[in-house]
Amino acid sequence: MKRVDYQDLLAEHGSSEYIPYEDFLRTWEWSRKKHAIEVRDGAMCHQCGNKESYYDHDSKKHCWAESYTREEVDVITGENITVWGIKKTFPDKPYILHCHHKYYVSETLPWDYPDEAFVTLCMHCHSEFHKTNKVPFYRKSDMAFLDYTPCLRCCGAGVLSEYSYHMGGVCFQCGGARYLELIK
Secondary structure (H helix, E strand, O other), X not given: OOOEOHHHHHHHHOOOOOOOHHHHOOEHHHHHHXXXXXXXXXXXXXXXXXXXXXEEOOOOEEXXXXXXXXXXXXXXXXXXXXXXXXXXXXXXXXXXXXEEEOXXXXXXXXXXXXXXXXXXXXXXHHHHHHHHOOOOEEOOOOOOEOOOOEOOOOOOOOEOHHHOOOHHHEOOOXXXXXXXXXXX
């Protein structure tokens, strides 16, 4: 997915009033906000505590990697040396971190919320959250609650974790809009 600046995104869409939500998620502005939230949350899922896994090309599996150091005696010189390495562990499934909005406000860009409005969830916990909960949506002008209907395919998550390898898993039914009323 190619990242773009918000201003470039506006230019790309020209005079069109509608920009698909998924396009906002490919901006540098969103990328920076998402990264800041992940750093704040220790780069781990707030729910299950797992870190993001990465694809290890040697094993052809997703894994977690941790660096380590240990003291050893050099067999040639007899001096104490520090040896470092990487320990890989393999989870039963891939873990990709998502930046979850705790609420939405109409006419607000995805990154224009206070940091407290976000929490880092892995794709599995994010998907489960949206299956069992409804994220509040408010009208910007008066902060009135809008009873929107979550997308039936992604349950309002805007993403499908099982398709994270394609377009970041953005839901192909709602285009990341999350709610039926917002699909154009």
